[in-house]
Amino acid sequence: MGNFFEDRLAIDDLFVRYVGALDAGDVDTVVACFAPDATLVSPAVGSHSGHAAIRAFAERFARFHQNGSQLRHMISNLAVEIDGDTARATCYLIVFVTRDNKSDLLPPGQYDCDLVKTGGEWCFTRRVVTHDAPYTLAGI
Secondary structure, three states, X not given: OOOHHHHHHHHHXXXXXXXXXXXXXXXXXXXXXXXXXXXXXXXXXXEEEOHHHXXXXXXXXXXXXXOOXXXXXXXXXXXXXXXXXXXXXXXXXXXEEEEOOEEEEOOOEEEXXXXXXXXXXXXXXXXEEEEOOOOOOOXX
């Protein structure tokens, strides 16, 4: 069992590492943020369980990035409840999309996550993305 403050900072780092990797098209880092049997649910691309499915999800975002579009996931108001080697965390989410020299904002949303600490590292076991209104993201 870790120190609360160390765990809290490590969970914050996990969230930042995830959104940064997703925006940069860094597939391996996105996958490494999840436990092998984790589930990811996103309105943009559906539900994905396990590393292979999460890798396919991340590859779609990497292609979006490689095709000249840029996402910027902004997270705030991170709330974390730690119970030993498990945790629940939520945060607000704002996503900017820039393509063809024009930036748009997706409807605000949030991440609702379950986490586990294994081998001294925190990772997501369940990550659900919700937005305040439906949207489509052409090219994903």
